[in-house]
Amino acid sequence: MGDRWHVEVDRSLCIGSAQCLHHAPDGFRLDSARQSHPVDPDTDANERVLEAAESCPVEAITITLGDSGEPVFPPEE
Template sequence: MGDRWQVEVDRSLCIGSGMCVNAAAEGFRLDSARQSHPVSPETDADEEVLAAAEGCPVEAISIVMRGSGEPVFPPEE
């Protein structure tokens, strides 16, 4: 079994650019207020979801390893 991630969007930071939806259409949706949210907060590790987090212009998306809480994105400095 592969890695599982917990994906969160900080809605106080989200500007509704839609870049996450463009990068990972199966992973994110915009609601009626144009705020992003993950389709499923828990997901298998996915390169498109990671690309969406990395491409977010305001770094509103965070990903941690399910279970351990180890950061995937943004990485610990």
């Protein structure tokens, strides 16, 4: 069984660029205010969701391991 992730979008940072939708169309949705939301905040580890987080121009998307809360993206330095 693979890792489970918890995905969050900081709506105070989100600018509605829709880069997340471009990279992971099944993983994110924009609301009427063009704010991004994860379709399923608790999801299986997924390369497309990671690409979406990495492509966000304002780094509004965070991913943590579901069981431990350890950061996946952005990585701890």
